[in-house]
Amino acid sequence: MKSLPYLLLLFLSLWACKDKPAPAEPAAPVIGTLAENAMVVSAREEASKIGVEILKKGGNAFDAMVATEMALAVAYPYAGNLGGGGFMVYRTQYGEIGALDYREKAPLAAERDMYLDSAGNYLSEKSKVGALAVGVPGTVAGIFAVHQKLGTLPMEELLRPVIALARNGYVVTEKQAGRFEQYASVFEKVNEEASLYTLGQKAGDTIKNEALAATLERLADKGRSEFYQGETAEKLVAFLQSKNGIITLEDLDAYEAQWREPVQFTYKGLNIISMSPPSSGGVCLAQIMKMVEPYDLSEYGHNSTKSIQLLAEAERRAYADRSYYLGDPDFVEIPLDTLISEGYAVSRMENFTFQAATPSSEVTHGNITMAEAAMAESMETTHYSIVDAFGNAIAVTTTLNGAYGSKLYAKELGFFLNNEMDDFSAKPGTPNMFGLIGGEANAIEPQKRMLSSMTPTLIEKEGAFWMSVGTPGGSTIITSVLQTILNVYEYDMSMQEAVNAPRFHHQWLPDIVMFEPDSFPQPTLDSLSQLGYTIDVNNAPVIGKVDAILRLPDGTLEGGADRRGDDTAVGY
Ligand code: GLY
Numbered sequence: 023m024k025s026l027p028y029l030l031l032l033f034l035s036l037w038a039c040k041d042k043p044a045p046a047e048p049a050a051p052v053i054g055t056l057a058e059n060a061m062v063v064s065a066r067e068e069a070s071k072i073g074v075e076i077l078k079k080g081g082n083a084f085d086a087m088v089a090t091e092m093a094l095a096v097a098y099p100y101a102g103n104l105g106g107g108g109f110m111v112y113r114t115q116y117g118e119i120g121a122l123d124y125r126e127k128a129p130l131a132a133e134r135d136m137y138l139d140s141a142g143n144y145l146s147e148k149s150k151v152g153a154l155a156v157g158v159p160g161t162v163a164g165i166f167a168v169h170q171k172l173g174t175l176p177m178e179e180l181l182r183p184v185i186a187l188a189r190n191g192y193v194v195t196e197k198q199a200g201r202f203e204q205y206a207s208v209f210e211k212v213n214e215e216a217s218l219y220t221l222g223q224k225a226g227d228t229i230k231n232e233a234l235a236a237t238l239e240r241l242a243d244k245g246r247s248e249f250y251q252g253e254t255a256e257k258l259v260a261f262l263q264s265k266n267g268i269i270t271l272e273d274l275d276a277y278e279a280q281w282r283e284p285v286q287f288t289y290k291g292l293n294i295i296s297m298s299p300p301s302s303g304g305v306c307l308a309q310i311m312k313m314v315e316p317y318d319l320s321e322y323g324h325n326s327t328k329s330i331q332l333l334a335e336a337e338r339r340a341y342a343d344r345s346y347y348l349g350d351p352d353f354v355e356i357p358l359d360t361l362i363s364e365g366y367a368v369s370r371m372e373n374f375t376f377q378a379a380t381p382s383s384e385v386t387h388g389n390i391t392m393a394e395a396a397m398a399e400s401m402e403t404t405h406y407s408i409v410d411a412f413g414n415a416i417a418v419t420t421t422l423n424g425a426y427g428s429k430l431y432a433k434e435l436g437f438f439l440n441n442e443m444d445d446f447s448a449k450p451g452t453p454n455m456f457g458l459i460g461g462e463a464n465a466i467e468p469q470k471r472m473l474s475s476m477t478p479t480l481i482e483k484e485g486a487f488w489m490s491v492g493t494p495g496g497s498t499i500i501t502s503v504l505q506t507i508l509n510v511y512e513y514d515m516s517m518q519e520a521v522n523a524p525r526f527h528h529q530w531l532p533d534i535v536m537f538e539p540d541s542f543p544q545p546t547l548d549s550l551s552q553l554g555y556t557i558d559v560n561n562a563p564v565i566g567k568v569d570a571i572l573r574l575p576d577g578t579l580e581g582g583a584d585r586r587g588d589d590t591a592v593g594y
Contacts, residue, residue, distance in 0.1 A: 054518030055581040057593020062090055063569040063581045064406035065101070068192050069093035070592040072183045073408060076175065078594060083414040084112070084172035085180055088165045090406055091420060092184040095161075096234060097192040099219065099438055100201060100425055101404035101494060104237065104249070106440040107160035108420030109297045110168065111284050111478045113487055115413035119295050119480070121284040124164025125471045126157030126442040127277060131268040134466050137448040144449040151212055153267030155428040155441035157472065159249075161420060163279040166246035171281075181242040188235035188436070191228035195588045199225040205426060212429040219431060234436025250274045254435060261432045262439070276469070280352075287362050289315055292511065293482040296503075297419075298358070300350045303477030305361055306500045309340035311507075312367035324513040325524065325542060327549045331376060333508075334528040334535050334555065337501055338385055339370045341458075341530035346387035349463030350471040356463075379554035382533035402426075403476060403494035407571045409487070409579055415571075417478035417490045419499070424455060445472035456496035459531050477503045489517075491570040493584075498527045498536075502566025506582070510572060517572035521582035525565040536562040 055061070060083075062073035073090035077083075087110065094102025107126040113119045135142075137149045148154050169177055194202070206220045223229055240248045248254050255274045262269050284295045285304030289311045296304030313336035322328040347356055360366050370388050373380060403421035421440070422428075428441035447460020454460060456475070464473040477499050481489040489510065493502045502525055509520035524541030528534070534556040537547065547557050569589050570582040581591025 051516045052519045052522065053516050053580060054521070054583065055591035055593055057579045057581070059411040059594055060409055061571050061579045061581050061591060061593035062086060062406065062408045063571055063583050063589065063591040064090055064094060065404045065567070065569070065587055065589050066094060066097045066192075067588070067590040067592070068097045068187055069102070069406070070590045072187065073406070074592045074594060075183055076180060077410050079175065079179075081175045081180070082173070082412055083408045083410040083416045084168050085175045086408050086410065087416055087418055088169050088173065088177070088180045089184055090408065091161065091165055091418065092181060092238065093187055094404055094406070094420070095437060096184060096188045096231060098404060100198070101402050101420070101422055103159075103161055103420060103422045103427070103440065104435075104437045105156075105159045105161070105432070106420060106422040106427060107157070107442065108164060108418060109301055109474070109476050109478055110164070110416055110418040111295055111297055111480050112172070112414065112416045113295065113480045113482070117485075119284055119286070121282045121297055122164060122167055122279055123282050123300065123471070124160035124167065124279040125300050125474060126160050126440055128443065128446070128466055128468055128470050128472070129158055129269045129273045130276070130468045131270070132443070132466050132468050136466060142449075144452045146448070149444040149446070149448050150424060150441050150455060151429055153262050153265035153428070153430060153439075155443050156262060156267055156269060156430065156439045157442035158269055158273045158277050159440060160277060160279055162241065162246060162249040163277055167279040167281070177245070178242045181238050185235050185238045185242070188231045188238060191230035194223050194225055194227045194229060196225045197588055199223060201425065205429070208429050209426070209431060213431055213433075215433070217431050217433050218436075231436045233434055237435045237437070250277055257434055258432060261434065265430060285358070285362060287312065290511070291483070292488070294479060294507075295481070296477055296479040298351070299348055299356055299473070300471040301474040301476050302344045302348045303475055303500055303503070304479070305348060305358060306340045306344050306475075307477055307479065307504055308362035309343065309367060309370075310336040310500070310504055312362060312364055313339065313371050315364075315367070319508060320512040324509065325546065327546050327553075328376060330526060330535070330546070330550060331379075331553065331555070333501075333504070334526070335374050335380060336371070337528040338380065338382055338530045339388070341528075342382070342385050343387045345459045345530070346461045347463060348473050350473070353467055353470045354463045377553075381554070382530050385530065403496070403499070405478065405492035405494060405569050407490035407492065407569055409490060409571050409573070413487065415480055415487045415490050417480050417492045419476040419478045419492045419494070421476065421494070442472055445474060453531075457532055458497050458529065475499045479503055479507075481507065487573055489570060489572050491568065493566040493568040495566040497529050498562070498565045501525070501527045501529075502568055506568050506570060517570055517580040517582035521568045521570060521584050527562065527565050534558045536565065538562060538565050
């Protein structure tokens with residue numbers, strides 16, 4: 023029998039606890055879609071399903087790339103495209119790695135000062151809206167290059183479900199309807215006519231794009247040359263020239279996608295493979311990860327003051343280097359090996375201290391001699407990840423740059439044209455639409471590729487494929503990919519939790535740290551302010567929209583499809 027004092031003590035302790043919540047059960051992990059064999063994660067369910075349909079037919083990840091890329095052009099015209107460009111990083115089932123650059127190029131008639139007035143003032147609208155903003159599109163060259171080198175199924179078979187999607191239509195989502203409403207009047211103004219995307223489609227409506235179905239049919243019949251020399255090329259150039267553009271048939275004819283060596287580096291036992299220049303993604307990701315590698319991030323805790331501070335300081339230094347050193351490697355010499363080396367990372371962090379922020383005004387690019395080397399939020403790009411049943415893995419990021427690119431819609435062909443010219447430094451030292459300050463290395467030259475931040479990334483662990491990851495988000499792409507990797511590796515999150523977790527971003531200039539709103543504890547933000555960081559929780563409703571695939575220890579694939587969009591993982 024229990025004694026009276028014991029019962030009294032029990033009563034008093036129950037009384038004392040009556041207003042306190044029951045001790046929290048550890049939250050069950052949020053797990054994304056699981057699949058045993060293969061998976062596609064993209065911005066639209068239709069595109070992921072079409073990719074998986076190709077995989078189930080026996081196609082490989084490269085076949086699925088062609089179909090997924092084109093399906094996004096149909097169902098996600100915000101960023102999916104025929105009129106833009108992108109990058110793919112791959113790892114085959116045999117462990118061979120590579121990268122494809124199908125980034126747009128400046129037209130032959132482009133000039134360094136084409137967006138400046140006679141007094142040297144930057145006319146920023148000219149590089150963002152209308153025909154002068156358009157770079158020579160690379161996407162069609164990209165899918166044909168992938169198909170030729172690594173695909174297995176006939177192109178007609180890959181495009182058949184995409185043509186059916188364009189012809190039978192896709193259903194407008196709530197998020198998509200909001201964007202159509204926001205941009206319909208802009209499309210009408212820029213194009214000086216109504217078109218498919220000015221009809222005020224609502225959520226639940228079906229959009230059929232017969233013009234795009236016909237363009238895709240011609241590509242399936244006649245191949246790559248249809249877009250760069252054939253009827254489509256002629257129609258595209260006539261359209262752009264009618265809008266005072268400068269792209270010619272000669273520009274299209276000269277366009278080639280380039281196979282490149284990806285950037286490769288290690289982080290605490292991981293082997294990370296990411297996109298090389300003309301994207302800054304892989305180089306900046308490597309720089310930041312090498313700068314933070316000596317520190318015990320997992321010990322500091324996820325999104326703690328200390329870990330945010332460390333990452334922001336590494337980001338500050340990497341983005342300062344980005345502005346100075348990076349551009350199209352076919353035009354500028356880049357000290358790539360030095361930039362991503364451990365020794366250089368250590369030297370860049372020499373003036374870092376946990377006691378206070380390093381003001382960006384005190385940070386410039388690091389000093390590398392060539393002899394030694396021998397914002398506003400944006401979601402307009404799109405990323406997808408694919409793993410096939412053979413063990414091939416790809417990460418692909420593709421873009422029109424801004425939302426619906428230049429807003430120019432080639433009605434007869436059924437697609438939007440990019441405004442990628444804004445990714446050049448139109449006037450070195452002046453920010454672009456992402457607030458990024460460009461340097462001389464990224465100045466406009468005919469046939470040059472504009473610097474990108476796209477960061478399609480594959481990761482190996484213990485010699486095997488481990489993760490495919492990437493995101494849209496302009497300048498925030500690099501830092502979103504970074505945080506997603508760290509969330510899984512340092513903080514033991516599932517793939518879906520890592521994608522869901524709130525994100526922050528710093529890019530040297532402007533000297534502010536942006537946070538997704540209502541996601542970070544106020545005491546953390548206050549302690550960062552006290553250390554000298556300028557905090558912005560109002561101007562980045564979302565940072566990144568990550569799609570990723572993680573291979574779990576038993577070989578199962580876990581998809582991470584970003585809750586911030588309509589993104590969907592489909593697998594089998
Ligand atoms: N257009 C965005 C990027 O390439 O980074």
